[in-house]
Amino acid sequence: MSDTTLGGGVLRDAVPASLAFSRSDALRLLGGTLVIVAVVVGAYLLHDADGYGAKSSISLLLGAALGITFARGRFCFFCILRDWIEKRDSTGMYAILAALAVGGIGYAVVFGAFLPNSFSGRLPPDAHIGPVSWVLVAAGGAFGIGMALSGACISGHLYRLGEGYSRAPVALLGSVVGFGLGFFTWQSVYLSTLTNAPVVWLPAMLGYGGSLALHLALLTIIAVALLRLLPALTAEMPERLTPVRLFNLVFRQRWGPLVTGAIVGIIGMIAYFRVEPLGVTSQIGSIARTTLDNAGLLADRLNGLDGFAGCATQVVQTITENGWLIGGLVVGSFAVSLIANRFQPSSLTLKSGVTALGGGILMGWGSMLALGCTVGTLMSGISAFALSGWVFAAAGIGGVWLGIRLGLHRWG
Amino acid sequence: MSRIKWFVSLILLLALTLLTASAFAQDAAPEVLVTADWLEQNLEDPNVRIIEVSVNPGVFERGHIPGAVNFVWHTDFVNPLERDVVSAERFQELLRGAGVNDDTTVILYGDSNNWFAAWGAWIFNLYGFEDVRLLDGGRVKWEADGRPLSTDSATFEAGSVTIGEADDELRALKPEVLSIVEGETLASLIDIRSPAEYNGEIFAPEGVQELAIRAGHIPGALNVPWGQNVNEDGTFKSLEELQVLYGGLGVDGSQPIVTYCRIGERAALTWFVLHELLGYDVALYDGSWTEWGNSVGVPVENPAGTVWGGQ
Structure with missing residues (x-):
């Protein structure tokens, strides 16, 4: 199997560009296309539906775009970190760096319109800028260990759910449980720690230009440092761009990391501009909160929680905009996985189920206390120039590193 | 002068008198409400300042009536420490920052049926501001009419409005x-x-x-x-x-x-x-x-x- 990609990087999962297009490929292409058409029609209907409207509609479309990009670019935080830590291959890290670079530029542009004066003492509306304390470090660490144990982060499980990954539903169920536990922890740590924890937003000190310069400089330093772990590039054979070759490039080969990351960054900017910052745990947390609320187990008021921006949870009876986003994510991933012939339901063993559940619980607990996960707190937070995003990233990578060193990822 | 010409002149004079009278009558009525049509025609008027007061955060930022500035009801119109309305000094500072002069026509609008825009209108009246009006139908109708929104952040030269004591x-x-x-x-x-x-x-x-x-x-x-x-x-x-x-x-x-x-x-x-x-x-x-x-x-x-x- 040759190792070529859109961007020319060496990646696993690549297939020969000349692979033929069979009758079953045609059927799968038709099926996947119909699913995408259904999403578009759904978004159209949602726009005029009572109680929903444009934001729900856009959320569904952005979710589908994200699902397609995550699946085709294999944008799975855990897989990327494992390749880097265990296999000494930094290819996927460039997708995360590209997403953060493009996202940061996008946020700077949007911030300039939303809050022209970054020194006014206000924070931009809804942006994921959270309190920085040992709670965030503990939450990030638990999230990282949970990723290693369950085989993916929450967004990873969501898109892999669309590929038929059997551990995904179990891990997601675990994350709902973990969220529930997180609410109880929240009540005790809020008063002891979070009320006094600093909420550090770089533009309040450096302005937008200074923050973006620092942001891009940091990403560049990391990118340069990772260069030595980038495998050698192989030359691509010159070949006419036939429909079959195009099909292979788009649906069979993994998208290049820079392309993938840039698309994720642009989707993040559009989401913030039109709806709310990207995040995938708000609906999950709301399910946990509503369930506990209905059972009468949780206090009506979670101390100070509703005062922080982030992947906010609420007691709800409907599908939130975030629900449409993650629904679109799963369905978008399913559509392209079907076309790419990557939709392959796997079987679940007791061991892989229990580790997925345990990992999910850790991730749910961590993302409740961190007010988001690798998408909400890490990507949307760092793109918004929040110190909390960087701290969560460092703690999360530390957790993944520990999990891999302990071999947790081999338990499943 | 022929009889007909005289008659026409008389009619014209009468009509003119009636028109003038009705115009005066309109001036005399309190102008406290503007239609979306009126506002759209007066967006460029430097003497008109549009202020959005919405209940929900993030609504203004993602698109507002062109040229509007944002006032936040739970920090700008109140004393955030003690339970009270905003102080005269702070209110004056806010208005000057929004380029408001004593003779500016302020138009307020917001989401949720103008709830907090009306609260804003009460604060303006409480402090004796001369000309403050509500956009009839507020933000919801402006959007339903398909009128334009903007994400530009307008900035204005500091205004010179003077805010005195509240009217009890x-x-x-x-x-x-x-x-x-x-x-x-x-x-x-x-x-x-x-x-x-x-x-x-x-x-x-x-x-x-x-x-x-x-x-x-x-x-x-x-x-x-x-x-x-x-x-x-x-x-x-x-x-x-x-x-x-x-x-x-x-x-x-x-x-x-x-x-x-x-x-x-x-x-x-x-x-x-x-x-x-x-x-x-x-x-x-x-x-x-x-x-x-x-x-x-x-x-x-x-x-x-x-x-x-x-x-």
Whole structure:
């Protein structure tokens, strides 16, 4: 199997560009296309539906775009970190760096319109800028260990759910449980720690230009440092761009990391501009909160929680905009996985189920206390120039590193 | 001059007189409401300043009426430390920052049926600002009409407005409300909350945390939920309809009126209707039920008899 990609990087999962297009490929292409058409029609209907409207509609479309990009670019935080830590291959890290670079530029542009004066003492509306304390470090660490144990982060499980990954539903169920536990922890740590924890937003000190310069400089330093772990590039054979070759490039080969990351960054900017910052745990947390609320187990008021921006949870009876986003994510991933012939339901063993559940619980607990996960707190937070995003990233990578060193990822 | 020419001149003169008179009549009527059409035609007028006051954060930023500035109801119109309206100094500073002069025409609008835009209009009036008006139908109608929104952040040269002392006539404090209840002051009380809150069946609307630990209403208050003031599209009902609505309840402007709600903001919409549109003598009790229902020793009417359970 040759190792070529859109961007020319060496990646696993690549297939020969000349692979033929069979009758079953045609059927799968038709099926996947119909699913995408259904999403578009759904978004159209949602726009005029009572109680929903444009934001729900856009959320569904952005979710589908994200699902397609995550699946085709294999944008799975855990897989990327494992390749880097265990296999000494930094290819996927460039997708995360590209997403953060493009996202940061996008946020700077949007911030300039939303809050022209970054020194006014206000924070931009809804942006994921959270309190920085040992709670965030503990939450990030638990999230990282949970990723290693369950085989993916929450967004990873969501898109892999669309590929038929059997551990995904179990891990997601675990994350709902973990969220529930997180609410109880929240009540005790809020008063002891979070009320006094600093909420550090770089533009309040450096302005937008200074923050973006620092942001891009940091990403560049990391990118340069990772260069030595980038495998050698192989030359691509010159070949006419036939429909079959195009099909292979788009649906069979993994998208290049820079392309993938840039698309994720642009989707993040559009989401913030039109709806709310990207995040995938708000609906999950709301399910946990509503369930506990209905059972009468949780206090009506979670101390100070509703005062922080982030992947906010609420007691709800409907599908939130975030629900449409993650629904679109799963369905978008399913559509392209079907076309790419990557939709392959796997079987679940007791061991892989229990580790997925345990990992999910850790991730749910961590993302409740961190007010988001690798998408909400890490990507949307760092793109918004929040110190909390960087701290969560460092703690999360530390957790993944520990999990891999302990071999947790081999338990499943 | 022929007879016909003389006759035509007379007709023209009469017509001119009538036109002038009607124009004067319009000038004399309080201009407190503008239509979306008027606002769209006057977007470029440097003497018009548009201010959005929305309930929900992030609404203004993702698209507002071109040239509008954003005032945040829970920090800009109040004293965030003590429970009180914004101070005169802070209000003046805010307005100058928005480029407002003494002769500027300020147009307020917001989401949720102009709830907090009307509260803003009350604050402007409280501080004696000359020309403040509401956009009829607010943000919802502007959007439903398909009119343009912008994400540009407008900046203005500092204005020169001077804000003086607040006009106490427009504001009712607890002792004044108590004197109405005790019959020492003759005035109508209007409770604009939902019937369930008014009747004491619930302490606060669903999903709302700020509770009063007694349910019910201020004795003698009439219940006219705020929604009765507006049409389905969010515009205010006609003056005739409003006169019939309130007149039917015996509120005809013959005696002073005090409006209240739960936290003191929504009642500004009814204050606006009665004071600005109908021209009655109206004060807003901004302490509202969250003050009254928590006060020791004030009379309460609670038809449902709900007892607070200490939770």
